[in-house]
């Protein structure tokens with residue numbers, strides 16, 4: 518029996534791919550492999566571990582250095598949840614420019630017994646008047662699978678897209694040639710964008726604070742979105758820009774205690790990949806990777 522320990526709820530569609538030669542559960546002792554979503558994994562805590570498969574793109578929850586030192590293979594599922602993240606980014610951006618959440622909360626807060634209710638509601642039309650995405654420029658930092666999808670969705674909304682990737686992939690550049698103006702520096706994206714969205718992985722010392730006080734000084738737009746990872750956008754700079762009125766809003770999937778109650782920061786509970794489809798796609802890909810490795814020694818996305 519091959520022993521697989523699950524550390525989070527993993528979609529049944531993925532788990533069903535294991536044959537009866539596998540024992541798969543959260544209570545497995547001395548596992549050969551771990552299947553995880555967001556839980557922290559210290560690979561040194563498991564004796565005899567061969568592999569960890571993350572049903573997701575980022576691997577910041579796994580001790581990669583320790584794993585490499587001991588020859589434990591770490592797999593991820595790049596692209597499997599890209600559409601879910603890209604759709605959320607465009608949804609949140611569209612809602613922000615039309616003040617949808619604030620308008621709804623305001624209507625719901627009204628007194629249903631107010632004899633002038635209709636007139637009061639009418640006032641909301643002016644109070645929450647917004648702007649349109651069409652014709653605006655979306656700055657995209659990072660043209661991996663999510664950045665490419667976001668760029669396409671933005672074009673379908675008749676936005677202009679200007680994008681930068683520190684490590685451009687030829688395949689993605691071809692896909693995007695009619696869609697995006699690709700520039701050579703992050704500064705060009707920042708200075709041209711009305712809204713800026715970041716889609717690079719968090720790599721300590723590399724993409725850490727990639728958007729910072731120095732380069733964001735050139736930002737003339739209104740909103741910054743970070744649905745990639747906390748730490749890529751320097752939060753001190755964001756707070757300063759919000760306080761000084763240089764930024765209208767910061768939309769993010771990563772909460773910290775200080776941002777929680779900030780009225781110009783919209784925070785979501787790391788919701789990017791939380792769709793039924795993405796959870797299934799990630800689980801299926803992660804299980805296939807694990808099985809290929811354990812049964813045939815094939816390494817994919819490691």
Ligand code: MLT
Pocket residue numbers: 554555572573574575576598745787789790791
């Ligand atoms: C990922 O790393 O795949 C995304 O951040 C989504 C997630 O972890 O839930």
